[in-house]
Amino acid sequence: MLVLGVLTAVCLCSVVSCTYGRWADKLHASRANEVDKPTSQPHIIFVMVDDQGFRDVGYHGSEIKTPTLDWLAATGVKLENYYVQPLCSPSRSQLMTGRYQIHTGLQHSIIRPTQPNCLPLENITLAQKLKSAGYSTHMVGKWHLGFYKRSCMPTQRGFDTFFGYLLGSGDYYNHYKCDSPGMCGYDLHEGEEAAWEQDRGIYSTHMYTQKAVSILARHNPKRPIFLYLAFQAVHSPLQVPARYLERYKSIPNLHRRKYAAMVSCLDEAMRNLTLALKRYGYYNNMVMVYSSDNGGQPMAGGSNWPLRGSKGTYWEGGIRAVGFVHSPLLVKKGTRCKALMHITDWYPTLVTLAEGTLDEDQNLDGYDVWESISEGRPSPRQDILHNIDPxxxxxxxxxxxxxxxxxxxxxxxxxxxxxxxxxxxxxxxxxxxxxxxxxxxxxxxxxxxxxxxxxxxxxxxxxxxxxxxxxxxxxxxxxxxxxxxxxxxxxxxxxTAVPCRYPPKDYRSNPQYNGGVWGPWYSDEDEVEDENDNALSNYLGRRRRKKKVKRRGKFKRKA
Missing domain, CATH: 3.30.1120.10 (Arylsulfatase, C-terminal domain)
Structure with a gap:
């Protein structure tokens, strides 16, 4: 009897074990299938270039050869009524928030490297929205949205990874930047640390392209990815490998010649990026946006002809940008979109494409313009506030x-x-x-x-x-x-404007006090104090606006 009982128990254990094993295998298989199942959400590749003039692309009649950009635009949709801001930080802040400068407090100039200032933390960034929609989020290149405290850094604002620089410009090879005499430091970061080990003296356009390609190679294309590639090119200083200068010997102006060579190098980078998207299985379910952050700077080789003005101005040459969308998902390819568009529109457009959610209390200034781009429908946008600088x-x-x-x-x-x-x-x-x-x-x-x-x-x-x-x-x-x-x-x-944020220089920002590196200088105690100050100023600002509304109401009743 004892033997029979033992045999029965062993058989029961075997059955349970086999049943559990089959159930575990099925669960594992279903999870594996979930991971391997292709995403319905499109991969989003946003390429931001720096200081590229309106004319400085082949399809706008330039003498600069840009065969890749011309092909991407010709087989996609050219945005021919597309506006950005006249400077770096303003354009990038509006891309990341979908809000005008007057609604983030960044109405004046740019964020300086020595200022305790950054894109206000209460703003939910595009990267945060896409991350909450299930995207893997990666940034390569230029940030320029402030870094005085750790919570301002890209990896604290929605990006899983960051490889790039924090300031507005710097050397293309050694990545050093002087803001003023005695205020010099190294500015290449991996995550939140200086990227000394990653730095091999490679020209930045090549280095950032290689990094973007390596991110694509490691990621599973069956899961959605947001890659924000913000090139340093073609911002000054005018630096470029010698081989790109050969084709522009006929240009007498040295600045223009170097600038043209930098644009050609950028065009080659876009070719390598596009090939990688195809090679690693992203291309057929991808939306690529290409945009300049502002107009070109003629004294640094750029051209906005025949538009008036240049970078830093509110004439068309400062704010009307080179832009296009390239994607197999477009309904009408090979078209020119003349619908009015602004850089704030990318936020709601891309979040909606990504099957994310937009909250009413975000008070966005941007519009979802995908149907205007893809199908040629009229733009929902009727106006653009370029800026009010108090x-x-x-x-x-x-x-x-x-x-x-x-x-x-x-x-x-x-x-x-x-x-x-x-x-x-x-x-x-x-x-x-x-x-x-x-x-x-x-x-x-x-x-x-x-x-x-x-x-x-x-x-x-x-x-x-x-x-x-x-x-x-x-x-x-x-x-x-x-x-x-x-x-x-x-x-x-x-x-509707909020108070302008433009604090004075903080000498603690000097890289000499931070191991020779540009980076956050606020301590944890400073951060707490700063948050309290911001909360108080926001409260007082709301009270002032309410009082203004009441005074206007009284005045109207008297009238």
Missing amino acids: IYTKAKNGSWKAGHGIWNTAVQAALRVGDWKLLTGIPGYSDWIPPQTFSTLLLVNRWHNERVRWDRGKSVWLFNITADPFERVDLSRRYPHIVKKMLLRLLQYDK
Whole structure:
């Protein structure tokens, strides 16, 4: 009996063991199938280039050869009514938040390396949204959204990995940057640490491309990926391997020649990236966005011809950008999209494509424009607030009188509504500079001697951008009623603005105090104090805005 009992127990154990084994195998197989099942969410590859001028691509008539960019754009959708901001940090902040500068407090200039400032932490970034939608998120290249405390770093703002630099520019080979005499340091990071071991003195365009390709090679293409590749090129300093200069010997201007060579190197990088996307199985379920962060800088080789102005200005040459979308998922390929688009639109567009969620309390300024891009439908966007800068009020002749009692035209501001564009204050350097006419000396031989003389009393401009994209005919005196309407629109936007964040230099930022490396300098105690200060300033700002609304209400009732 004892033997029989033992045999029965052994048999039962065997059955249970076999049953559990089969169940465990099935569970493991189902999980493996889940992992191996191709994603319905598209891979998102966002390529941001630095300071590429509107003309500086082959399909816009440039003498610079860009066969890869031309092919990607020709077989995708060219964005021919696409706007960014005139400087680095503003464009990148609006890409990452889908919000205008007036709504993040970054209305003025750029984030300086010595400022205790960064993209405000209360803003949910594009990377955070995509990560919560199940994406693996990776950033390679330029950050330029602040780093004074650890919580401002890319890996704290939604990116699983970061390899790149934190400042606005630097040496393409040794990655050193001097902000001012005695303020110099190393600026290449892997995650949150200096990337000394990764640095082999490789030209940055090649190095960042190699890093992007290695990320694609390691990742499983059946899981969605967001790769944000923000090239250093073609920002100054003008540095490039000698072999790329050979094809541009005919360009007499040395700055233009180097710049052209840098663009060609960038074009080659885009070819290698595209080949990697195909090789590793991403291409057929991929959306690639290509965008410049602002207009070109003529004194550093760039060209925005025939547009007016340059980087750092609110003329079309500073804010109308090279951009296209390349994807097998596009409904209408090989088209030109003339629908009005702004860099804030990528946030809702890409989050929606990624099957993510958008929260109402985010108060986005961007629109989902995928149907406009993919199917050629009208844009949901009717206007763009290019900016209102409350600090930059240098227009000597600006006044409330010039603004019809509605707006102080000393304030630098720019607004687009439909076909109309309004500028106030000092929009910035305003020449039209054709390629090859600028030299390393002063710009003496201008095609047009049309520089605006600020002492002649001008502080308001109005253009019909659809009819006059080169901003040659100011219509502000002919259509004062349009000017008034647009000034009222500016005023409405200004009522929603948050206080401007532009703190003074903090000498603790000096890399000498941080092992010779640019990086966070706030301690944990500083962070807590900073968060308390921000909470207090946000509370006071809300109270001030409420009081303003109440005062306006009382005034209207009295009237």
